[in-house]
Amino acid sequence: MTRIQANLFLLFSGAVWGAGFVAQSTAMDAIGPLWFIGLRFVIATVVAAPLALWETRKARGPMPKSSIRNFIWIGLALFAGATTQQVGLLTTSVTNSGFLTGLYVVFVPMLTVxxxxxxxxxxxxxxxxxxxLGIFLLSGGELARLTSGDVLTIVCAMFWAIQLMLVGIFAGSTGRPMALSMTQFAVCAVLGCTAGALFEPLDLTAVANALPEILYAGFFSSGIGFICQVVGQRYTTAPQAAIFLSSEALFAALFGVLLLGETITPLGYVGCAIIFAAMLIVEIIPELMKAKAVAAGA
Structure with a gap:
């Protein structure tokens, strides 16, 4: 897979995550955040399981136990990020959450260094x-006074950055992206359902009311989106991946307009253009410099 193809995978992840933001927001009307996380990742685990089995059959040898341990750590980071984001949505606005979650685009290169x-x-x-800056403008160019949900969402951005960094380390070195995906999903499913059983009441009516959102978040946002992230990150760096994945804010705004009747301000369209420009320069400038270096050495 070329770097351009890998970045397109990451861009697709940003698109399905952006639409999933709408599902996450509306699901909270019917079901608690912990049960929502647990059930969505149960579905994601089912999606990834046959792919992981196929990958195992094609593998030349068994996977080291150390790799499984590393995959579990990635799952813990994913669960921490998903939980703090989902719980944060209870006490913060979608606007603030979308912007603050996108701060992982800054945290990833910092953590890498x-x-x-x-x-x-x-x-x-x-x-x-x-x-x-583009995410900030897309959010309306202003933030209300920080709430506990805002603080949780900033913490969420840090956990997303850790997950991105760990995937960048282990996805390529193990050559088992589907096993990684299934393991991190299973960790989130077990922890989410366990925490939900301990702290949140649940009945079948609540599950039925939130079922469309759970299915979308489980199959697309979690299953397909995170699998594409893991596959794409095998062929690019974590900081570059963060730039492309930050497009989820752009797609969240787009789907908010299409599905919820929300509007984008003129300032928001400027933010969209800036995000798109950031993705372009990350893709184009390294290639131009590489071509220039090759020409100079010829």
Whole structure:
């Protein structure tokens, strides 16, 4: 897979996550956040299981136990991010949540430098700033006074950044993206359902009322979206992946207009253009510099 194809996978993940943001918001009218997380990831695990089985049959040898342990760590980061985001939506606006979640585009290169001692391509820093600015403008260009939900969503962005960084490390080194996906989904399913059983009442009526949202979030947002993320990240860097995945804010706004009748302000359209420009410079500038270096060495 080429880097361009990998980035298209990541862009597709951003699209299905953006639509999933609508499902996450409306599902809370019927079901608690923990049960929603648990049930959506049960479905995601079922989606990933046959792909992981097929991958195992094609593998040349068994997967090391250390890889399974690493996959579980990724699952814990994913569960922490999903939980803080979903619970945060109880006490913050969709506008604030969309912007604050997108802060992972800044956190990823920071964590990469601090913990991995890897210096991202210089273009990542202006692109991360552009994407953050674009998300801010897309959210309306203003934030209300921070609530507990806002704080949880900032924490969520940090956990998303950790998950992105860990996927970048282990997805390529193990060569088992489907096993990684299934394992992280199973961790979230077990923890979500367990926490839901302990802290949230549940009845079949609530599940039935939230079923369309659970099915979309489970099959598309979790199953397909995160699988595409894991596959795409095998062929690109975590900071670059964060830029493309940040397009979820753009798609969330688009689907909000189409499905919920929301409107995008003129400032929001400027934000869309800035996010798109950030993705373009991340893709184009490294290729131009590579071509220039090859020409100079010829």
């Amino acid at each position: 601090i913990f991995l001692r890897r210096k991202p391509h210089w273009v990542i820093w202006p692109a991360a700033f552009m994407a953050t």
